[in-house]
Amino acid sequence: MQDAPNRPYHHGDLRRAVIETALDMLREEKGWQFTLREVARRAGVSHAAPYKHFPDKAALLAEIAMIGFDRLRESLSAAKSEAPKTLRDEITPIARAYVAFGTENPALYRLMFSAGEDKVVGMHLNERALAVFDVALETLRRGQAVGSIRKRPIEGQAAAWWGLIHGMTMLAIDGLLVPEKVGSAPLDAALSTLVEGLGNPAT
Amino acid sequence: MQDAPNRPYHHGDLRRAVIETALDMLREEKGWQFTLREVARRAGVSHAAPYKHFPDKAALLAEIAMIGFDRLRESLSAAKSEAPKTLRDEITPIARAYVAFGTENPALYRLMFSAGEDKVVGMHLNERALAVFDVALETLRRGQAVGSIRKRPIEGQAAAWWGLIHGMTMLAIDGLLVPEKVGSAPLDAALSTLVEGLGNPAT
DNA sequence: GCCCTTAAGTAGTCGCTGTCAACAATGTAT
DNA sequence: ATACATTGTTGACAGCGACTACTTAAGGGC
Numbered sequence: 001m002q003d004a005p006n007r008p009y010h011h012g013d014l015r016r017a018v019i020e021t022a023l024d025m026l027r028e029e030k031g032w033q034f035t036l037r038e039v040a041r042r043a044g045v046s047h048a049a050p051y052k053h054f055p056d057k058a059a060l061l062a063e064i065a066m067i068g069f070d071r072l073r074e075s076l077s078a079a080k081s082e083a084p085k086t087l088r089d090e091i092t093p094i095a096r097a098y099v100a101f102g103t104e105n106p107a108l109y110r111l112m113f114s115a116g117e118d119k120v121v122g123m124h125l126n127e128r129a130l131a132v133f134d135v136a137l138e139t140l141r142r143g144q145a146v147g148s149i150r151k152r153p154i155e156g157q158a159a160a161w162w163g164l165i166h167g168m169t170m171l172a173i174d175g176l177l178v179p180e181k182v183g184s185a186p187l188d189a190a191l192s193t194l195v196e197g198l199g200n201p202a203t
Numbered sequence: 204m205q206d207a208p209n210r211p212y213h214h215g216d217l218r219r220a221v222i223e224t225a226l227d228m229l230r231e232e233k234g235w236q237f238t239l240r241e242v243a244r245r246a247g248v249s250h251a252a253p254y255k256h257f258p259d260k261a262a263l264l265a266e267i268a269m270i271g272f273d274r275l276r277e278s279l280s281a282a283k284s285e286a287p288k289t290l291r292d293e294i295t296p297i298a299r300a301y302v303a304f305g306t307e308n309p310a311l312y313r314l315m316f317s318a319g320e321d322k323v324v325g326m327h328l329n330e331r332a333l334a335v336f337d338v339a340l341e342t343l344r345r346g347q348a349v350g351s352i353r354k355r356p357i358e359g360q361a362a363a364w365w366g367l368i369h370g371m372t373m374l375a376i377d378g379l380l381v382p383e384k385v386g387s388a389p390l391d392a393a394l395s396t397l398v399e400g401l402g403n404p405a406t
Numbered sequence: 407g408c409c410c411t412t413a414a415g416t417a418g419t420c421g422c423t424g425t426c427a428a429c430a431a432t433g434t435a436t
Numbered sequence: 437a438t439a440c441a442t443t444g445t446t447g448a449c450a451g452c453g454a455c456t457a458c459t460t461a462a463g464g465g466c
Contacts (some may be wrong), residue, residue, distance in 0.1 A: 013412080031320045037452065038229050046416050048454085053414090056451065084246020113224050114313070117234045122378060129377075129386055150399070159385050160367060163393050167370025168362070174332075175325060181333055182362050189359020190366050194351070197400025215444080240423065249445050251425080260424065326450090 014055040017043045022064055026107040034107075058118060062125055065115040068108045068129035073100050076135045087148045088195045090139065093189055095165050102169035111171060113166075136161045140198070150200050157198055164194050187198070218256040220246045225267055229310040234293050237310075239263070253348035262320060265328055268318040271311045278304050279338045290351045291398045293342065298368050298394055305372035312376060339364045343401070360401055367397050 021043045023036060036057050037047045054060040079097035084090035101108040112129070116122035136158040143149035149157070168187055172175050177186045226247045228237060239260050240250045257263040259261035282300035287293035305312040315332070319325035352360070364373040373389055374380050380389045 012414095035452070037453095047452090048417080048456095049415060050465095052455075072231035099285060110317070113373065116377060126377075126379060126381070129379055131383070133379075133384060139204070153386060153392060153394065154382065155386040156389065157396055159371070159389040160396035161375060162391035162403035164367040165370070166374060167366035167368070170316065170373060171366060171369060174319060174329075176329060176332055176336075177362070178329070178333070180268055181336060181358065183356060183358040185343040186359065186362040186366075189356060192355065193363035193400040194396070195400070197398070201404055215443095236423095238423070239425095250423095252445080253443060254425075 014045060014049060016045065016062065018050050019064060019067070022060060023108070026111065027105065029107070032107065034061075042187070058121065059113070061111060061115045062118075062121045064079060064108070065112045065125055066128050068105070068112040069125070069132060070168070072101050072109075072112075072155070073128075073131050073135060076132065080139070080197060087199050088126050088191070090143065090148075091161075091195060091198075092188075092191060094135070094139065095187065099169045099172060099187055103172050106173045110170065133158060133162055145197070148200055148203060149198050160194065160197065164190060206305075217246065217248060217252060221253050221256060221263065222267060222270070225263060225272070226311070226340050229267070229314065230308060237264075237311065261318070261324065263354055264314060264318045265321075265324045267311070268315045268328055269331050271308070271315040272328070273336060275301070275312075276303050276331075276334050276338060279335065290346060290402050291324070291394070293346065293351075294364075294401075295391075295394060297338070298390065299341065302372045302375060302390055302392065306375050308309070309376045312372065336361060336365055346401070351403055351406060352401050363397065367393060 007123060018039055021039050022034070025032060025039065025042070039060075040050055045050075048058065053183060054063070061081055076094050077095045079093045083090060086123040087169060092153045112125075116129075135179075137154060140154055140157050140161065146150060168177075168190055176182075183189055213330075221242055223342055224242050225237070228235065228242065228245070239253060242263075243250045243253055246252075253263065257266070278300045279297050282296045284296055286399060316326075319328040319332075340357060343352060343360050343364065347354060347357060369381075371393055386392055
């Protein structure tokens, strides 16, 4: 467009470039105003070019949110320990990975949970989001089978897990977990309560 | 401005009217784009009039967010039961009131936790937000004194409480608590786990 | 090797927004 | 009565999302 003189008329892989650029922008700062024109500028194309690949801004954001959920799920899967000794050892690394994902990608994480306002887009987005829930379900199910977890309706336990982790992540992103109020390791403390709530007292 | 012919030049109480109008707009629909000019239109003043009372849009939103936190705190205080028999009876009504506040005012609740991105505004906003945390602290402290709650660092228990409730509220707002996945009463189920994690097993 | 359809880029425009500056009307203190 | 501060109004500006019309390149059939 302006800087590269010999750039060809057609970008060639603009769709991917737009997504990549947008992800970069999200990573930069959480106070940032996400703008379609800025994405185009950084990608070196005209302001209307992205419309050839996405019907509107919301569609691009939804796509990015889906990628976010996929990455989060991967992070969680990667964080699973193979041979956990205790319930606490099983839950802690996953929870830490979850919260870390949120605090390291605050704008992306926030987007993931606010891009689904449109009904039909929200459907597809929620599918991906619920894949995260499945990670919790799976872990807890194994715990119940082994006997380290109380016999309770597993969806309820998974809801508690997701609610607590998601909530702590959000609070962390919003800077509400101030040490003077909430202690120096609020996540670990909260996990203690969660583990004691999930764990089988007979063990 | 246009509809009322005999309206005086000066509104008289525009600051309050702007806030009230904005709250109405937030209440209407969560997909709504909040616009300063639309607020002015509905309040029947010119598009620049609100600037005489708020330096910019963010300042108005921050003010509204503070009101939201105050109202939430009032809701929680009002929901406290006087003579709870069990820990569950003590926690449930407050938690229900919290989540109900969020699901009944989704746009407001979301705003409350996203208006604090500016550093200095965020400070004041976080003060109000932490007042909500204090409600949890107070309740749990009494529980520990009575003996219905495990002796653990109380900030950690309060963090678990807030994280779980805040998380469940957010998930509910986002429509992620679908019954097929998460059961028909996910909040109650999650509260079971929370109560079992907080509660003193000796009782 | 040419042509023609079509995908993928461009520029230009529209209505809308947030914000600011200049001006007008009102209330208030002296 | 008059000067000043407050609180309105109008008009402007740049930037945004979205649309249309135009241009450029790529590829396939003949």
